[in-house]
Amino acid sequence: MFDALKNMNMGDLMNQAQQMRQQMEQMQAEMAKKTVTADAGGGMVQATVNGKLELVKLKIDKARVDVNDTEMLEDVIIAAVNAAQGRAGQMMQAEMQKKAQEMGIPPGMLGR
Numbered sequence: 238m239f240d241a242l243k244n245m246n247m248g249d250l251m252n253q254a255q256q257m258r259q260q261m262e263q264m265q266a267e268m269a270k271k272t273v274t275a276d277a278g279g280g281m282v283q284a285t286v287n288g289k290l291e292l293v294k295l296k297i298d299k300a301r302v303d304v305n306d307t308e309m310l311e312d313v314i315i316a317a318v319n320a321a322q323g324r325a326g327q328m329m330q331a332e333m334q335k336k337a338q339e340m341g342i343p344p345g346m347l348g349r
Contacts (some may be wrong), residue, residue: 257340264336268329275320278313286321288329 268288281301285294295314302310309349 249335273324277316282313282317284317286323286325290325316342
């Protein structure tokens with residue numbers, strides 16, 4: 238990739254940078270539509286997060302909840318949301334690496 242940069246003029250570089258930015262924005266928009274679900278507490282709580290790491294759905298299995306132990310339920314909700322956000326983050330990272338590879342960007346150039 239760097240050898241190719243030597244032969245480009247500033248206008249070509251700017252055009253390529255603009256195209257890369259547009260492709261990354263498109264990928265982010267596509268990823269925002271995808272969702273990831275994780276559970277905690279043996280399925281007591283399921284959290285669904287989108288590609289923007291926003292919580293979009295929370296499901297609580299009422300049959301497994303002890304109404305007298307709200308602290309445990311709060312902890313399980315937090316664990317489920319964190320797990321879903323972690324999975325969504327991994328999904329985003331994998332897609333960014335894939336897109337970077339398609340664009341010819343060396344591994345690690347997009348950051349983490």
